[in-house]
Structures are given as C-alpha cells and as structure tokens.
Amino acid sequence: MVKKSMNKKECIFCKIADREIFSRILFENESTLGFLDSSPLSNGHSIIIPKNHYSNLEDIPDKELTELYKIVKKxxxxxxxxxxxxxxxxxxxxxxxxxxxxxxxxxxxxPRNYNDKIFRIEIPRSQASDNQLDDVFKILRS
Ligand SMILES: [Zn+2]
Known part of the structure; x- marks a missing residue:
C-alpha cells in the first residue's frame, strides 16, 4: 500500500519504487527498497527508502523505520x-x-576506504562554553 501525498507524483524515489524510473535494485521487500545510487560518491554507494512516501525522519512511522534500518544493516x-x-x-x-x-x-x-578523500566529518572540539552547554541542556532535557 502506498501512502498518497501531494509530493508523490513528482517524487523520483516514489517513481523508482513504482518502477517508473529504472534503478539497480539490491534489496526489496513489502515496505523497503534498496538500490545503487546513480550518482555515487564511491563505488557501491546505495540508497534505502521506504516504499511509502515520507518526507523525513519525523514523518516515517516507527515500525517502518525499524524495518528499514534492519535492511540498512543487511x-x-x-x-x-x-x-x-x-x-x-x-x-x-x-x-x-x-x-x-x-x-x-x-x-x-x-562505502569508504582509507585516504579516499571523499569527505571527512571533523567533529569540532571546545566550541561551546559551559554556559552554552547548560542553556541548550535546559531546553532539550525532558
Ligand atoms: Zn516519494
């Protein structure tokens, strides 16, 4: 079952899921599709999507997210x-x-290899003061 959405008609990933656009499918089950990225950053760069159209992390139901991440691991x-x-x-x-x-x-x-220079996420250290950390902590803690 595919969730209807205003964006779905124009969505390239919905078109891939519906086989309107070709992709090299690596895995498929009822809810999830995994395929090779056609503009890869490295050899084997892959994309995993829910077949239903959800805009982002906040939209996808927990159950589908859990199932999808099992496929990410696989x-x-x-x-x-x-x-x-x-x-x-x-x-x-x-x-x-x-x-x-x-x-x-x-x-x-x-996929990454040593010294491939595709990109590197550097985690900056010591950019926040204790006061800044306390302020954001007060906002975010539940
Ligand atoms: Zn879509």
Missing part, C-alpha cells in the same frame, strides 16, 4: 564484505539546511 554488511571496503558512512539528511535534496526519507550507505 545491505551495509553485504557491501562491506563483498566490496572489501575499509568502512562506510550511514548518512541520513533531514530538511534543506542539512542537505536533504529529495524530500522522500532515505538513508545513504557510502
């Missing part, structure tokens, strides 16, 4: 072992500010 292991890569990034962008381009929830598996 494909990550397959990619890691079969391509003999050194590691991989699991990347999931939400909203334009975070780099989300296609507004259909999706997870990237990006």
């Amino acid at each position: 494909l990550a292991v397959r990619i890691h072992q079969n391509l003999k890569i050194d590691g991989y990034n699991i990347l999931q962008n939400n909203f334009t500010a975070a780099g989300q381009v296609i507004k259909h929830f999706h997870v990237h598996i990006i």
Whole structure:
C-alpha cells in the first residue's frame, strides 16, 4: 500500500519504487527498497527508502523505520564484505539546511576506504562554553 501525498507524483524515489524510473535494485521487500545510487560518491554507494512516501525522519512511522534500518544493516554488511571496503558512512539528511535534496526519507550507505578523500566529518572540539552547554541542556532535557 502506498501512502498518497501531494509530493508523490513528482517524487523520483516514489517513481523508482513504482518502477517508473529504472534503478539497480539490491534489496526489496513489502515496505523497503534498496538500490545503487546513480550518482555515487564511491563505488557501491546505495540508497534505502521506504516504499511509502515520507518526507523525513519525523514523518516515517516507527515500525517502518525499524524495518528499514534492519535492511540498512543487511545491505551495509553485504557491501562491506563483498566490496572489501575499509568502512562506510550511514548518512541520513533531514530538511534543506542539512542537505536533504529529495524530500522522500532515505538513508545513504557510502562505502569508504582509507585516504579516499571523499569527505571527512571533523567533529569540532571546545566550541561551546559551559554556559552554552547548560542553556541548550535546559531546553532539550525532558
Ligand atoms: Zn516519494
């Protein structure tokens, strides 16, 4: 069953799920599809989507998210072992500010090798004062 949405008609990932657009499908079950990214950052870069159209992490129901991440793990292991890569990034962008381009929830598996220079996420240290940390902590703690 496919959730109807205003965006669905124009959504490239819905078209892939509906086989209106060709993709190299690596895994499929009732709710989830995994396929090779056609513009890969590295060899074997893959995308996993729910077949239903959900815009982002906040829209996808927990049950479908849980099922989808099982497939992310399954494909990550397959990619890691079969391509003999050194590691991989699991990347999931939400909203334009975070780099989300296609507004259909999706997870990237990006194969990595030592010194591949594709990108490197550097975690900056010591950028926040204790007061800043206390302020945000007060806002976010439940
Ligand atoms: Zn879609």
